[in-house]
Amino acid sequence: xxxxxxxxxxxxxxxxxxxxxxxxxxxxxxxxxxxxxxxxxxxxxxxxxxxxxxxxxxxxxxxxxxxxxxxxxxxxxxxxxxxxxxxxxxxxxxxxxxxxxxxxxxxxxxxxxxxxxxxxxxxxxxxxxxxxxxxxxxxxxxxxxxxxxxxxxxxxxxxxxxxxxxxxxxxxxxxxxxxxxxxxxxxxxxxxxxxxxxxxxxxxxxxxxxxxxxxxxxxxxxxxxxxxxxxxxxxxxxxxxxxxxxxxxxxxxxxxxxxxxxxxxxxxxxxxxxxxxxxxxxxxxxxxxxxxxxxxxxxxxxxxxxxxxxxxxxxxxxxxxxxxxxxxxxxxxxxxxxxxxxxxxxxxxxxxxxxxxxxxxxxxxxxxxxxxxxxxxxxxxxxxxxxxxxxxxxxxxxxxxxxxxxxxxxxxxxxxxxxxxxxxxxxxxxxxxxxxxxxxxxxxxxxxxxxx
Amino acid sequence: xxxxxxxxxxxxxxxxxxxxxxxxxxxxxxxxxxxxxxxxxxxxxxxxxxxxxxxxxxxxxxxxxxxxxxxxxxxxxxxxxxxxxxxxxxxxxxxxxxxxxxxxxxxxxxxxxxxxxxxxxxxxxxxxxxxxxxxxxxxxxxxxxxxxxxxxxxxxxxxxxxxxxxxxxxxxxxxxxxxxxxxxxxxxxxxxxxxxxxxxxxxxxxxxxxxxxxxxxxxxxxxxxxxxxxxxxxxxxxxxxxxxxxxxxxxxxxxxxxxxxxxxxxxxxxxxxxxxxxxxxxxxxxxxxxxxxxxxxxxxxxxxxxxxxxxxxxxxxxxxxxxxxxxxxxxxxxxxxxxxxxxxxxxxxxxxxxxxxxxxxxxxxxxxxxxxxxxxxxxxxxxxxxxxxxxxxxxxxxxxxxxxxxxxxxxxxxxxxxxxxxxxxxxxxxxxxxxxxxxxxxxxxxxxxxxx
Numbered sequence: 054x055x056x057x058x059x060x061x062x063x064x065x066x067x068x069x070x071x072x073x074x075x076x077x078x079x080x081x082x083x084x085x086x087x088x089x090x091x092x093x094x095x096x097x098x099x100x101x102x103x104x105x106x107x108x109x110x111x112x113x114x115x116x117x118x119x120x121x122x123x124x125x126x127x128x129x130x131x132x133x134x135x136x137x138x139x140x141x142x143x144x145x146x147x148x149x150x151x152x153x154x155x156x157x158x159x160x161x162x163x164x165x166x167x168x169x170x171x172x173x174x175x176x177x178x179x180x181x182x183x184x185x186x187x188x189x190x191x192x193x194x195x196x197x198x199x200x201x202x203x204x205x206x207x208x209x210x211x212x213x214x215x216x217x218x219x220x221x222x223x224x225x226x227x228x229x230x231x232x233x234x235x236x237x238x239x240x241x242x243x244x245x246x247x248x249x250x251x252x253x254x255x256x257x258x259x260x261x262x263x264x265x266x267x268x269x270x271x272x273x274x275x276x277x278x279x280x281x282x283x284x285x286x287x288x289x290x291x292x293x294x295x296x297x298x299x300x301x302x303x304x305x306x307x308x309x310x311x312x313x314x315x316x317x318x319x320x321x322x323x324x325x326x327x328x329x330x331x332x333x334x335x336x337x338x339x340x341x342x343x344x345x346x347x348x349x350x351x352x353x354x355x356x357x358x359x360x361x362x363x364x365x366x367x368x369x370x371x372x373x374x375x376x377x378x379x380x381x382x383x384x385x386x387x388x389x390x391x392x393x394x395x396x397x398x399x400x401x402x403x404x405x406x407x408x409x410x411x412x413x414x415x416x417x418x419x420x421x422x423x424x425x426x427x428x429x430x431x432x433x434x435x436x437x438x439x440x441x442x443x444x445x446x447x448x449x450x451x452x453x454x455x456x457x458x459x460x461x462x463x464x465x466x467x468x469x470x471x472x473x474x475x476x477x478x479x480x481x482x483x484x485x486x487x488x489x490x491x492x493x494x495x496x497x498x499x500x501x502x503x504x505x
Numbered sequence: 506x507x508x509x510x511x512x513x514x515x516x517x518x519x520x521x522x523x524x525x526x527x528x529x530x531x532x533x534x535x536x537x538x539x540x541x542x543x544x545x546x547x548x549x550x551x552x553x554x555x556x557x558x559x560x561x562x563x564x565x566x567x568x569x570x571x572x573x574x575x576x577x578x579x580x581x582x583x584x585x586x587x588x589x590x591x592x593x594x595x596x597x598x599x600x601x602x603x604x605x606x607x608x609x610x611x612x613x614x615x616x617x618x619x620x621x622x623x624x625x626x627x628x629x630x631x632x633x634x635x636x637x638x639x640x641x642x643x644x645x646x647x648x649x650x651x652x653x654x655x656x657x658x659x660x661x662x663x664x665x666x667x668x669x670x671x672x673x674x675x676x677x678x679x680x681x682x683x684x685x686x687x688x689x690x691x692x693x694x695x696x697x698x699x700x701x702x703x704x705x706x707x708x709x710x711x712x713x714x715x716x717x718x719x720x721x722x723x724x725x726x727x728x729x730x731x732x733x734x735x736x737x738x739x740x741x742x743x744x745x746x747x748x749x750x751x752x753x754x755x756x757x758x759x760x761x762x763x764x765x766x767x768x769x770x771x772x773x774x775x776x777x778x779x780x781x782x783x784x785x786x787x788x789x790x791x792x793x794x795x796x797x798x799x800x801x802x803x804x805x806x807x808x809x810x811x812x813x814x815x816x817x818x819x820x821x822x823x824x825x826x827x828x829x830x831x832x833x834x835x836x837x838x839x840x841x842x843x844x845x846x847x848x849x850x851x852x853x854x855x856x857x858x859x860x861x862x863x864x865x866x867x868x869x870x871x872x873x874x875x876x877x878x879x880x881x882x883x884x885x886x887x888x889x890x891x892x893x894x895x896x897x898x899x900x901x902x903x904x905x906x907x908x909x910x911x912x913x914x915x916x917x918x919x920x921x922x923x924x925x926x927x928x929x930x931x932x933x934x935x936x937x938x939x940x941x942x943x944x945x946x947x948x949x950x951x952x953x954x955x956x957x
Contacts, residue, residue, distance in 0.1 A: 066942070101877060101937050110937075115877040358942050359935035380930050387934035396934055425553060425567040455910065458940070461933045462913040468931060469921035478832050479920060481913045482839035482848055483811035485553045485562075488910070490518070490810050 057084050059372060060147060060160035062137045062307070064090025065097060065189075066358050067339025067365035068166030069119065071327075072129045074369025081128045084373075087158065088129065089149055091136040094190040095121055100358050102193035103217070107224030112197070113190045137167075140311035142332065162334045162372055165308055165321060166365065169301035169340035169356045174270075177212075177297060181275035184295045187217055199294060200228055206293030207231060210283040212270055214241035214257075216388050218298025222262050223390050225296070233263040233290045235283065240266055242395060244386060245449045246402050248416065249395075249435055252451045256393040301356050303341045318343040318354040325378040327368035336372065338364035345381030348400050348446060348467060349408035355382060384447070385464045387457040396460035399447025399467040402437055411440045415500035419493035421455040423485035432456045434497035436463075436473060443472035443505050448497065455487070462494050473501040509536050511824060512599060512612035514589045514759070516542025517549060517641075518810050519791025519817035520618030521571065523779075524581045526821025533580045536825075539610065540581065541601055543588040546642040547573055552810050554645035555669070559676030564649070565642045589619075592763035594784065614786045614824055617760055617773060618817065621753035621792035621808045626722075629664075629749060633727035636747045639669055651746060652680055658745030659683060662735040664722055666693035666709075668840050670750025674714050675842050677748070685715040685742050687735065692718055694847060696838060697901045698854045700868065701847075701887055704903045708845040753808050755793045768795040770806040777830035779820035788824065790816035797833030800852050800898060800919060801860035807834060835919045836899070839909040848912035851899025851919040854889055863892045867952035871945035873907040875937035884908045886949035888915075888925060895924035895957050900949065907939070914946045925953040 059075060061068040072086050088095075096118040105112030114120075121131040132151070139148035146157045171186025183206070185196045200206055209225040211218045214236035222234040234241070234257065240250030241257060241264060257264045265287065273295065274282040283290045303320035313332055316322030320343040322330045327342075329335040339361035343352040363379055370377040384404075387396040405412040414437045422429040432452030438445055448463035450456050466476055476498035483490055491499075511527060513520040524538050540547075548570040557564030566572075573583040584603070591600035598609045623638025635658070637648045652658055661677040663670045666688035674686040686693070686709065692702030693709060693716060709716045717739065725747065726734040735742045755772035765784055768774030772795040774782045779794075781787040792808035794816065815831055822829040836856075839848040857864040866889045874881040884904030890897055900915035902908050918928055928950035935942055943951075 098875060098877070098937065098942065100935070100942075101875060104878065104937055109879055110877045357935065359933075362942050363930060378930070380927075382932045385932045385934050387936045387939055389936060389938040398932070398934075423550060423553060425550070425562045426556065427561055455907070457936075458907065458910065458934055459913070461911070461944075461946070462917050464932055464934065465914050465917035465921070465923075469917070469923065471917075471921065475832075478815060478830070480834045480837045480850070480916055481811075482837050482850075482910055482916065483552070483809065484839045484841060484909075485550065485556055486841040487839055490550060490552075490814050492913075494913070 056082060057161045058159060059084055059086045059162045059164065060158060061086065061088035061164040061166060062147065063166035063168055063339070064088050064095040064131055064133065065166065065168055065339070065361070067361040068164055069096040069124065070362050070365025071164045071166065071336065071338055071369035071372065072124070073127070074366050075372040076127060076129055078370070078373025078375055086129045088131045089135040089137050090131060090133045092189050092191045093133050095119060095124065095131055095133065097190045098358060099188060099190065102187055102190070103220035103224040105193055106196055106200070106221065107227035113194055116190060137307060140307060142311055163336065164368060165329065165335060165337040165341060166339045167304035167307060167341045169303050171297050171301050172299045173297060174299065176270060176272045179273055179275060181273070181278050181280050183280035183293060184273065184297070186297045187221060188301055196296070208291045209233070209294045209296065210235060210290050210292040211296045211298055212283065213298030213300065214264065215244065215298055215300065216386065218296070219257065219390050220388060221296045221298060222257070223260065225294070226260065226262055230294070233265060235268050235270060235285060236264070236266045237269050238266065244401065245395065245397050246414070246435060249433065249449045249451050252433060253393065253395055257390065260391050301340065303354055305341055316343040316352050318352055320354045322352065325380065326371045327364055327379060336368040338368045344379070347381040347383050349404065351408065355384070357386070383464055383467045385460060387460060389457065392453055394450070394452050394454065394457035396450040396457040397447065398460050398464040399445065400437065401447055401449070405437055405446045410446055412437050412446055413440050413501065413504045415497060415504045417493065417496045417500050419496050420489055421452060422487060423489050426485045428454070430454060432493050434493045436497040436501035438473045438501045438505065440505065443474045443502065445471050445473050445476060459494055473498045473505070477502055508534060509613045510611060511536055511538045511614045511616065512610060513538065513540035513616040513618060514599065515618035515620055515791070516540050516547040516583055516585065517618065517620055517791070517813070519813040520616055521548040521576065522814050522817025523616045523618065523788065523790055523821035523824065524576070525579070526818050527824040528579060528581055530822065530825025530827055538581045540583045541587040541589050542583060542585045544641050544643045545585050547571060547576065547583055547585065549642045550810060551640060551642065554639055554642070555672035555676040557645055558648055558652070558673065559679035565646055568642060589759060592759060594763055615788065616820055617781065617787060617789040617793060618791045619756035619759060619793045621755050623749050624751045624754050625749060626751065628722060628724045631725055631727060633725070633730050633732050635732035635745065636725065636749070638749045639673060640753055648748070660743045661685070661746045661748065662687060662742050662744040663748045663750055664735065665750030665752065666716065666718070667695065667750055667752065668838065670748070671709065671842050672840060673748045673750060674709070675712065677746070678712065678714055682746070685717060687720050687722060687737060688716070688718045689721050690718065696853065697847065697849050698887060701885065701901045701903050704885060705845065705847055709842065712843050753792065755806055757793055768804050770795040770804055772806045774804065777832060778823045779816055779831060788820040790820045796831070799833040799835050801856065803860065807836070809838070835916055837912060837916045839912060841909065844905055846902070846904050846906065846909035848902040848909040849899065850912050850916040851897065852889065853899055853901070857889055857898045862898055864889050864898055865892050865953065865956045866890070867949060867956045869945065869948045869952050871948050872941055873904060874939060875941050878937045880906070882906060884945050886945045888949040888953035890925045890953045890957065892957065895926045895954065897923050897925050897928060911946055925950045925957070929954055
């Protein structure tokens with residue numbers, strides 16, 4: 054049998070998981086694997102960047118799960134600093150730009166795992182230094198260097214109060230900067246409902262971060278090639294460093310240019326086995342793809358490391374001759390901001406309505422542990438259910454400790470299409486150090502049942 | 506309409522939940538509620554007793570959720586210190602012994618919620634002081650008083666290393682006693698598999714508790730009316746106090762004497778709405794009843810406060826004219842012993858085999874948080890699945906922190922009859938402070954899938 058050649062575009066979680074799983078199942082004689090990564094790092098935890106910047110974890114090497122030499126040892130050739138600039142599906146080749154040359158490489162199978170790029174609105178296009186998106190480990194290194202350089206930045210403005218914005222705001226504050234966090238929406242974390250977002254806003258402000266919601270940025274002020282301030286519709290904020298937390302866009306241009314049709318979200322669309330729809334021998338995984346939201350039934354673009362890893366694994370198993378599928382997501386997301394824990398799964402109220410559900414919701418205040426147990430602190434749990442059927446549509450949690458991972462019980466319940474009524478009977482773990490005799494999850498399900 | 510009279514036998518979680526839910530739905534004019542409790546306390550957390558004895562939480566009043574005066578205010582009459590000694594189903598009366606007299610009370614509806622009693626083998630029948638079972642708040646008060654009395658106990662022997670035994674061993678050690686913990690089986694916590702039990706045994710020993718497994722007790726030594734030692738097949742252990750942790754037996758004699766048929770486990774058998782099978786107008790809930798194990802399909806006796814509360818609530822809703830069911834359990838149990846967290850759900854390997862399943866299992870070592878995040882500590886997760894179908898049968902977790910409540914994801918998965926293969930795709934919460942990018946739950950499911 055002739056050796057098959059697998060090219061991987063993108064050396065992070067999705068691409069390298071695919072490579073590793075394919076390698077596990079097929080010998081070097083049978084399958085050659087060559088990966089191109091435009092950055093300097095492979096298989097890293099981008100989610101760890103805020104903690105690195107904040108000084109909680111060392112970086113960047115601690116965030117790298119496997120480096121190129123490890124992959125090479127396992128028979129996966131990785132070329133960092135190599136950017137794929139074109140794909141020719143008819144010729145089965147890609148064009149690659151290395152630091153020293155441009156060349157083409159042929160492939161039999163292709164894994165497209167190019168990730169995503171922070172959104173940079175026109176007003177953020179500047180040649181001045183000190184404005185960062187934070188998506189790759191390289192981005193993290195650039196921020197880290199800027200914060201340590203002279204003149205030492207003292208004021209920071211983070212634009213966008215989603216996961217990465219909020220995490221970076223905390224990181225910058227930890228690093229000793231005065232931090233303003235600007236959000237266009239009336240609340241931070243628009244992935245949760247307004248009432249839950251208000252709890253998050255309170256906590257962010259109590260941390261001493263200058264959170265400004267409902268504020269629109271109109272431009273940046275620069276001087277001597279450095280960022281100086283952020284201009285908003287409610288004033289100008291001094292900024293020695295600006296971090297963009299406005300979300301990311303799938304890196305799909307390369308695919309689009311090659312004639313690969315994109316999905317409705319602008320990301321690559323794949324089948325359950327991560328094959329790009331309508332293109333033979335091309336696979337895609339990770340932040341450049343769209344995924345099925347199992348609750349709304351719609352494709353969505355949800356760039357998260359946990360999905361990227363799973364999708365890459367699925368692609369690799371299938372390339373390796375095995376069988377695996379990625380059946381979609383239910384919209385779970387959690388984050389920690391200082392001692393505040395925020396979690397969500399399923400659909401928010403707004404998302405439920407947008408999907409066409411008529412829904413009810415219920416919120417409860419409970420505690421992480423039995424009320425009498427040391428360390429018991431409050432937790433707010435909100436549940437959203439379809440009005441007519443009681444179908445659990447989503448849940449949100451804001452708490453202080455032992456709160457966020459409680460979302461997993463909801464995530465599994467959403468996955469399985471449980472009703473809130475059935476949820477009230479769930480046999481969840483109970484002992485005084487871990488939960489009140491009615492776990493907050495159960496109380497919230499009961500209240501939602503009562504609201505039907 | 507004539508007023509209906511509801512009698513409740515037993516004033517703890519099950520009985521008083523039933524009373525409260527019935528009261529919520531029916532007015533005082535419509536429904537009279539009268540509860541008899543033989544002890545001094547109502548609606549308390551028996552699960553909190555070890556933490557009270559260990560000095561972690563105040564007691565006993567902190568463990569009482571609602572006291573008789575609160576119930577009275579809500580229109581529920583409670584008589585503590587009143588023991589029901591007989592039920593006459595034909596006459597619709599109960600016989601009650603109060604501190605001062607014996608009398609009968611009529612009823613239209615009856616809630617049987619008598620709880621359970623610690624098992625006391627023949628060798629433990631003694632008139633000497635210092636030997637305790639720990640089931641009621643009164644038991645807790647007796648232990649507490651004994652530990653504080655002169656001569657102050659210095660050595661303790663706990664017999665039986667299940668949940669209550671292990672928790673009490675830790676409590677007694679915290680209280681300053683030298684503690685031996687004796688278990689007949691080769692491992693503590695026989696509710697988990699031997700390999701997981703070995704991890705628990707190691708930890709218990711590292712705490713300085715003298716754990717002795719595979720040891721049988723043959724008798725007690727007493728002197729001057731006090732316990733002095735425990736005689737075992739591997740020596741005699743000095744004991745100024747003995748705690749029995751040999752499990753509990755449902756308090757079903759009163760029902761049995763009244764001609765109410767018991768279930769296969771020796772506990773009361775009810776339908777889904779908590780009606781005692783075959784007896785009109787009699788309800789049962791809590792530790793005196795058996796419940797359906799949804800995985801094995803068998804009735805089991807699992808005395809836990811969380812089930813008692815749910816069953817009582819269901820009975821009360823139904824008595825109140827509403828509709829609710831208690832569809833059974835999946836065998837979830839968690840405990841904390843110092844900084845060790847132990848959790849299980851579904852069936853153990855032994856229980857799976859006994860139920861007729863041909864099963865495989867897989868264990869993984871992972872961490873509670875991303876490996877690079879501060880506070881990341883190891884956790885062992887074991888998954889048991891049906892060999893031919895991949896059906897998730899059970900899971901067990903032993904870890905140090907943020908471990909035990911991860912069992913909830915498994916509990917919901919077991920409840921819904923998920924396969925380990927489908928579980929590998931679950932959308933669980935991921936962020937570095939909470940989990941590695943592959944949550945230990947997912948890694949364990951993957952390994953179990955690979956083992957199929």
